[in-house]
Amino acid sequence: MSATEATTVDSTELAHNVDVDPPHGSAVSAVDMTVSREAVRTPAERIRRGVRAALPPLAVFVVIVIIWYGANAILAPTQKFLVPTIDQVIIQGFGGPSGSQILIAVLRTTGVAITGLAIAAVLGIGWATAMSLARWVQRSTYPYAVILQCIPILALVPLIGVWFGYEFNARVVVCVMIALFPMVANTLFGLQSVERSQHELFQLQKASKWTVLTKLMYPAALPSIFLGLRTSAGLAVVGAIVGDFFFQRGQPGVGTLLQTYARLLSYPQLFAAIIASALLGVAMFFIFGLIAKIAVGKWYDPVN
Amino acid sequence: MAMTAPAPTPTSVGTQTPLVDFTNVAMKFPNGTVALSGVNITVNRGEFVTVVGPSGCGKSTLLRIASGLETASEGTATVSTDRIGYVFQDATLLAWRDVQRNVELLAELNKQPKKERREKARAAIDLVGLTGFEKNLPKQLSGGMKMRASLARSLTLDPELFLFDEPFGALDEITRERLNDELIQLFVREGFAGMFITHSVSEAVYLSTKVVVMSGRPGTIVNTFDVPFPMPRDPDIRFTAEFAELVGEVSHALREGHQG
Numbered sequence: 325m326s327a328t329e330a331t332t333v334d335s336t337e338l339a340h341n342v343d344v345d346p347p348h349g350s351a352v353s354a355v356d357m358t359v360s361r362e363a364v365r366t367p368a369e370r371i372r373r374g375v376r377a378a379l380p381p382l383a384v385f386v387v388i389v390i391i392w393y394g395a396n397a398i399l400a401p402t403q404k405f406l407v408p409t410i411d412q413v414i415i416q417g418f419g420g421p422s423g424s425q426i427l428i429a430v431l432r433t434t435g436v437a438i439t440g441l442a443i444a445a446v447l448g449i450g451w452a453t454a455m456s457l458a459r460w461v462q463r464s465t466y467p468y469a470v471i472l473q474c475i476p477i478l479a480l481v482p483l484i485g486v487w488f489g490y491e492f493n494a495r496v497v498v499c500v501m502i503a504l505f506p507m508v509a510n511t512l513f514g515l516q517s518v519e520r521s522q523h524e525l526f527q528l529q530k531a532s533k534w535t536v537l538t539k540l541m542y543p544a545a546l547p548s549i550f551l552g553l554r555t556s557a558g559l560a561v562v563g564a565i566v567g568d569f570f571f572q573r574g575q576p577g578v579g580t581l582l583q584t585y586a587r588l589l590s591y592p593q594l595f596a597a598i599i600a601s602a603l604l605g606v607a608m609f610f611i612f613g614l615i616a617k618i619a620v621g622k623w624y625d626p627v628n
Numbered sequence: 629m630a631m632t633a634p635a636p637t638p639t640s641v642g643t644q645t646p647l648v649d650f651t652n653v654a655m656k657f658p659n660g661t662v663a664l665s666g667v668n669i670t671v672n673r674g675e676f677v678t679v680v681g682p683s684g685c686g687k688s689t690l691l692r693i694a695s696g697l698e699t700a701s702e703g704t705a706t707v708s709t710d711r712i713g714y715v716f717q718d719a720t721l722l723a724w725r726d727v728q729r730n731v732e733l734l735a736e737l738n739k740q741p742k743k744e745r746r747e748k749a750r751a752a753i754d755l756v757g758l759t760g761f762e763k764n765l766p767k768q769l770s771g772g773m774k775m776r777a778s779l780a781r782s783l784t785l786d787p788e789l790f791l792f793d794e795p796f797g798a799l800d801e802i803t804r805e806r807l808n809d810e811l812i813q814l815f816v817r818e819g820f821a822g823m824f825i826t827h828s829v830s831e832a833v834y835l836s837t838k839v840v841v842m843s844g845r846p847g848t849i850v851n852t853f854d855v856p857f858p859m860p861r862d863p864d865i866r867f868t869a870e871f872a873e874l875v876g877e878v879s880h881a882l883r884e885g886h887q888g
C-alpha cells in the first residue's frame with residue numbers, strides 16, 4: 325500500500341519535472357520504468373509469482389517422498405528398518421519422548437553454533453579491518469587465514485578437547501575455527517571493494533581513518549559481511565555437531581544424539597534427528613538472508 | 629603538499645592573485661612514468677578554464693595536483709584557496725545514502741551542525757534541479773541525475789575553485805548539453821573559478837573562458853585559446869561561424885599536439 329503511495333508521489337514529481345525541463349527526459353524515463361514495473365505487481369500477481377516459484381522445488385519434494393517410500397517397499401522385510409517410512413519418522417521420531425529430546429538437543433546445538441558464530445564474526449571483522457587498514461598486517465597474516473582454512477579441522481579437534489575441556493567451550497572453539505575464514509575473507513573483500521575515487525572524496529575533506537571506516541568502508545562492506553555471516557552460520561552448525569561427536573562431556577547436542585540413536589539402531593529417531601539438524605542449518609541460512617535483506621536490501625542489488 | 633596555503637602577497641602584475649598558479653610543474657610517478665612536464669597554467673577568479681588533450685597526457689594528474697591529492701615532483705603548484713570542489717568522472721555517490729544524505733556528506737565530514745548542513749543540501753539540490761528526488765537512492769537515478777547529485781554535493785562546500793574531471797563523459801549528448809547550460813548558470817551565479825577536463829572540443833569551447841590544449845605524454849601545454857563569447861552562453865552560439873571556427877582551431881592544435 326505504501327508502495328503505491330510512493331508511486332503516485334513519484335509520478336507527479338516526474339510529470340512536474342517533464343514540464344519544467346523536457347531535455348532531461350532520458351533521466352526521467354529510467355525512473356518511470358521502475359515505477360511502472362512496481363505498479364504492475366498487484367497482490368494477486370505477487371501470489372501467482374510465489375506459487376510459480378514454489379512449484380518446481382515442491383515437485384522435486386514429491387519425487388523424493390516417492391523414492392523414499394519406494395526404497396522402503398523394495399527392501400526385504402528384515403531390512404526395512406534401515407529406511408523407516410516418513411510416517412514412522414514423524415510418529416516415532418518427532419513424536420514420543422525422542423521428540424522433546426531432539427528439540428532440546430537442537431536448541432543446545434543452536435546455542436553453541438550461535439556463540440561460535442558471534443565470536444567468529446567479531447574476530448573475523450576485526451582481523452579483516454586490521455588488514456584493510458594496514459597493508460603489512462594483511463601481508464603478514466592473511467596467509468595464516470588461508471592456512472587455517474586448509475587445515476582439516478578434524479585433525480585439530482582432539483587437541484581442542486585437550487586444551488579447552490570436553491564441554492561447551494571446546495565445542496564453541498570448533499565452531500569458531502570452522503566459521504572464521506569465510507568471515508575474514510568476505511569482510512576483507514567488502515572493505516576493499518570501495519572505489520579509489522570514493523576514498524579520495526573523503527581524503528579531500530581530510531576525514532580521519534575512523535570516519536572513513538565508519539562512514540565509507542563498513543557500510544560498503546555490509547553486503548559482503550552478511551554473505552560471510554550466512555556462509556559461516558551453516559558452517560558453525562556443522563562445527564557444533566562435529567564438536568558433539570568428539571566431546572561427550574557437558575550437555576549433549578544433536579551430534580551426541582545422532583550417535584546414540586545410531587548405536588541403539590533407533591532409525592526413525594535417527595532420521596528425525598538428521599532432519600532436525602538439516603532444518604537448523606536451513607533456518608540459519610534463511611534467517612541471515614532475511615537480516616541481510618532488511619539491513620542492505622534497499623540499496624544493494626545482488627548481481628545474481 | 630606543494631600547495632602553499634593562502635598567499636596574501638600581492639603579485640607585481642595586476643591586482644588579483646590567481647587561484648591556481650602552476651609554474652613549470654612536472655610529475656614523475658614512482659614507477660618512472662612522466663605524466664606532466666613544464667606545465668604553466670593559471671586560473672584567475674572569474675575564469676573557467678578547460679583542459680583538452682589526448683588520453684593519458686596527464687589531465688587528471690593536473691587536477692589531482694591542484695586538489696592536493698597528488699604532489700608535483702617538480703615546479704611549484706600554488707592554489708590559494710582551500711574551498712575546493714572536486715567532481716569526479718563517476719558520480720561517486722554512496723549507494724546506501726539517499727540523495728539528500730549524499731549531498732549532505734561533505735558538510736557532515738566537515739562537522740557542520742545537522743540543521744545547517746540539511747539546509748545547505750536542500751539549497752544545493754534545488755540549484756541542480758533535483759528537488760523531489762531527495763529520498764531516491766543512487767540506484768534509482770539516471771546517469772544525468774547522479775551527476776547532478778554529485779555537483780550538488782560539491783556545491784555545499786561553497787567552493788571558490790571547482791575542479792571537474794570529465795564529469796559528463798558518460799552521458800548522452802542531450803543530457804550533456806543540458807548540464808553544460810546548468811553548469812554555466814551555476815558558474816555565473818555562484819562565482820567560482822573552474823578547471824574542467826573534457827574530451828569534447830565543442831564542450832570545451834562552449835563552457836569556458838579559456839581553453840588549454842595539451843600534448844601527448846608527457847603532457848605539456850601546446851596552446852591556449854581565449855573564448856570571447858559572453859557569459860551566460862546562448863545555446864544557439866553553437867551554430868555560429870565564430871564558434872565553429874574556434875572549435876576548428878582548437879581541434880587543429882589538439883591534432884598537432886598529438887603528433888608532436
Ligand SMILES: Nc1ncnc2c1ncn2[C@@H]1O[C@H](COP(=O)(O)OP(=O)(O)OP(=O)(O)O)[C@@H](O)[C@H]1O
Pocket residue numbers: 657658659661662663681682683684685686687688689690845
Ligand atoms: N599513481 C600513478 N602511478 C603511475 N602512473 C600513473 C599514476 N597515475 C597516473 N599515471 C600515469 O600517468 C599518465 C597520465 O594519467 P592521467 O590519468 O593524468 O591521464 P589523463 O590525461 O587524465 O587521461 P584520460 O583522458 O584517459 O583520463 C598515464 O600514463 C597514467 O598511466
Ligand SMILES: [Mg+2]
Pocket residue numbers: 687688689793
Ligand atoms: Mg583522466
